[in-house]
Amino acid sequence: MKTEIALLREMGARRPYTDSRPLEIVEAELDEPGSGEMVVRMAAAGLCHSDLSVINGDRPRDMPVALGHEASAVVESVGPNVTRFQPGDHVVLIFAPSCGHCVPCAEGRPALCEPAAAAAGRGSLIGGGKRISRNGETINHHVGVSAFSRHAV
Template identity: 50%
Template sequence: MSRPVSVTEVTLSAPGPDEVLVRIEAAGVCHSDLSVVNGSRERPLPMLLGHEAAGRVLDRGTEVTDLEIGDRVVMVFLPRCGQCSGCRTGGKQPCSPGTEANTAGTLFSGGIRLERAGGPVKHHLGVSAFATHAVVDRRSVVRVDDDIPAEVAAVLGCAVLTGGGAVLNAARPGPDDSVAVVGLGGVGMAALITALSLGVKEVIGIDNLEEKLDQALAAGAGASYTPAQASERGIRADYVIEAAGHPRAFEAAIGLTAPGGTMVTVGLPAPDARSTISPLAITAEAKTITGCYLGSAVPERDIPVFAQLWREGKLAVETLISSRIRLDEINEAFDHLDAGRAVRQVIIFDDPGEAG
């Protein structure tokens, strides 16, 4: 069970020169939030969680000239300076100063705009979206057109960026390839629907939960199996996306990879997790194992691509949303996520009817 998260009032300062004030419309509940709650990812506390969201720009700093009041923006957990060695990898490595800010619980500038009882409250991955409003760095948002619904836009910012990015940026399957996805949570299902959107030859879902296998089939997968069933039937795929973040899932994904194929691991296991693999099998079958951190994503580049796939009816982002909840249901949401009973629970915030 997750530890209780308190819902309370905090003070939010005005945006700095390179920052924007956003009214949150929708926010997804992700395992990266849960990892702070259950302690598997150490973060400085107190911290206001939430990193997958969309909202409207209410105010902007003096240096922000490319956003208008009222623009809908996707919040992104991976700010990029565009100049460091990480940014020069085209998405393969994260931004160094952005990562430092995220680790410290600050905005990209190093500042903190949240306060409670006279003390600072840390920002979660530069966003802190489990609130009605957020002040974020300009590099932590990507503008989208109004035809992208808020809840769809929110999920683009993490689940799709990470899972879909593993397919688009790391695997890059062709039309004659098969793709299997191991672990059908939010990131895994995003990888699955992205593979479907590309029109590959076959898409296979792998998970231990029967309901997740049914969801994969409903989304359009050609087949779905538990890891044991897949092993028994000798199922193999040209590209395998490991999205469970568990050492046994990692091992299962390698076993599912066809000779000459590629296994992409995007799941984030516990720091002390270990897997056992056969180096001989990797060599003899010429398999490739590649890591894909946060979808190898460049948000400004990738979110418009996913938005256009959704617009064309190819990327069924709505299938990722398992329920719509209120902010005061956040603890129940974490428990559902911890038990594997949810794909993406999305917090819907009331529209006050006008900006400001």
């Protein structure tokens, strides 16, 4: 499906960002959700210092990336093996997902989930995939959320 994203192509833009305009609103292609995933329509997103730290390069990420990691949304569709949610449900997106199986998860510390941290560093979802592209170019997810988008997986 088509969606709009706030795309960051390179880090290190000069300030003020109202002049350098490091984010570009573009149309992108969003793949269908994979197993355990769902498509959501953003209702609200917050701009946080972590987003600004990616823009200025203090928190390096692979480029290009669809930024944003704090949001609420409405479920549009669900992929295979999604049983807890259905279209129309209101959800809050979390930038620290957990696998439930690694040592930190098993010890009750899901915010320290190792597979989730690795996925965030790769710009992918916790399941390993990337679902955003533009003109054949794969776009990285920002910590698995990409909240500065109309829709996301």
